Amino acid sequence: MMKDNKIKFLKNGWLLFKLSVFFTVLTGCKTYAQIENSNEDAIDNIKSTASKNFIEKNLVGYWEFEKLTTSSNETISERELKIDTLKMVEKVSRPDVVFYKNNHYEVISNENNVLKEKGTWSYDENEKILKFVFDEPQYSVPIDKISPELLKQFTENGSLIKLTENYWEIHRITADKLSIIEHLPHNEFELKYDLRVYKKRE
Numbered sequence: 001m002m003k004d005n006k007i008k009f010l011k012n013g014w015l016l017f018k019l020s021v022f023f024t025v026l027t028g029c030k031t032y033a034q035i036e037n038s039n040e041d042a043i044d045n046i047k048s049t050a051s052k053n054f055i056e057k058n059l060v061g062y063w064e065f066e067k068l069t070t071s072s073n074e075t076i077s078e079r080e081l082k083i084d085t086l087k088m089v090e091k092v093s094r095p096d097v098v099f100y101k102n103n104h105y106e107v108i109s110n111e112n113n114v115l116k117e118k119g120t121w122s123y124d125e126n127e128k129i130l131k132f133v134f135d136e137p138q139y140s141v142p143i144d145k146i147s148p149e150l151l152k153q154f155t156e157n158g159s160l161i162k163l164t165e166n167y168w169e170i171h172r173i174t175a176d177k178l179s180i181i182e183h184l185p186h187n188e189f190e191l192k193y194d195l196r197v198y199k200k201r202e
Contacts, residue, residue: 042191044128046071046181048170052125058175059123059130060101063198065094065110068182071193094196105132130168138163176200 048055068076081090095116098106107117119134140161141154154160169181177199184192 038188039186039191043169043181046171046191046193047128048172050170050173052123055123055130055170055173058173059099059121059178062096062098062201063178064096064201066197066199068092068094069195069197071195073195076194097198128169130170132166132168134164134166138166171195 070076076092078089078091081088093111095107096110098108099121100106103120103122105119105121106115108114109116117134117138119132121133122131123129124131140159140163141151143151143160146154151160171179171181173179177197180196180198182194182196184194186192
């Protein structure tokens with residue numbers, strides 16, 4: 001039963017969407033040599049150089065998830081995941097996102113049109129990040145969709161994390177295309193990422 005719950009939990013792809021922030025560059029105290037060899041410049045180089053005004057103007061609208069690609073633009077339809085001793089295949093899917101002019105946003109399932117998250121957004125030009133502040137706390141696991149036993153296990157092993165905000169790093173944006181950097185697990189000296197691609201609904 002617990003194994004089935006884990007597999008169902010991973011199939012919707014929502015975990016990776018909300019936890020992508022945890023796969024960003026690790027921060028902390030660094031020596032001068034570490035700073036010289038860190039991946040901060042490499043990450044900065046793959047972020048969009050578009051102006052704040054351009055991003056805020058073109059971001060407004062309904063963005064439909066189109067595909068997930070590798071950094072070399074190869075489409076990823078599914079991939080293998082490992083949690084504890086379980087290995088399983090994730091069927092790639094990400095929610096749609098709606099950005100409003102009043103700086104509110106909504107995250108909507110592209111499978112059943114269910115509202116998954118809402119809050120406020122802003123773009124930080126200095127850090128080149130798109131910030132999200134949730135109206136209600138989010139959790140690293142869908143606590144309303146897993147068994148009490150599995151929820152207890154996640155709580156005890158520290159996997160249950162309360163989130164109040166998140167951020168995206170924009171790789172490229174045009175009037176009708178948006179690609180977001182989705183970091184893969186890496187340390188502060190590496191750079192491994194995929195690209196989450198969206199198209200604007202007309």
